Amino acid sequence: MAGETELWGGSVERSEDGVTFTPVAKVTGVTVPTLTKNTRQRTTLDSPAKIHEYGEGFAEPGDLSISCLYDRAGYVAAKADEARAGGTYYRITLQNGDAFDCHMITPVVETGGLDQIDGDATFTISGKTSGETEFTPAA
Secondary structure, three states: OOOOOOOOOOEEEEEOOOOOOEEOOOEEEEEOOOOEEEEEEOOOOOOHHHOOOEEEEEEEOOEEEEEEEOOHHHHHHHHHHHHOOOOEEEEEEOOOOOEEEEEEOOOEEEEEOOOOOOOOOEEEEEEEEOOOOEEEOOO
16 A cells, blocks of 8 residues: 555664664564653542542563574674673664664573474564654655
8 A cells, every 4th residue: 555664675783882773684573662651649538439540650662572593694783782791772764764872781592493394494583772762754
């Protein structure tokens, strides 16, 4: 349908410093972090009709997950992300040019598909992000 876009044709990149990015190879899927807004209960003795009142609290930045087909170079790069003190920056760019930038502070690499003789070996980089995911619409 017109106006829709997809990840296919886009890219996922990584960076140690948030400035210079290199491609993440063989990406099969990405979960962009979802900002979860929390509330605080602010009910007092003055609250009308015994109904709870709420106010805004802090927000949780969410988790990033990047799934890839296994290849040695990609796995080695992912393990370097996992070991990097201070985390790794990631940029997800859709086919239409829209981009999401985030900073994963606790990357963990998990392998998959190794329990099937006729399956693809995969790995997933996932973890908590810090700060808000920045959305940049295509120019």
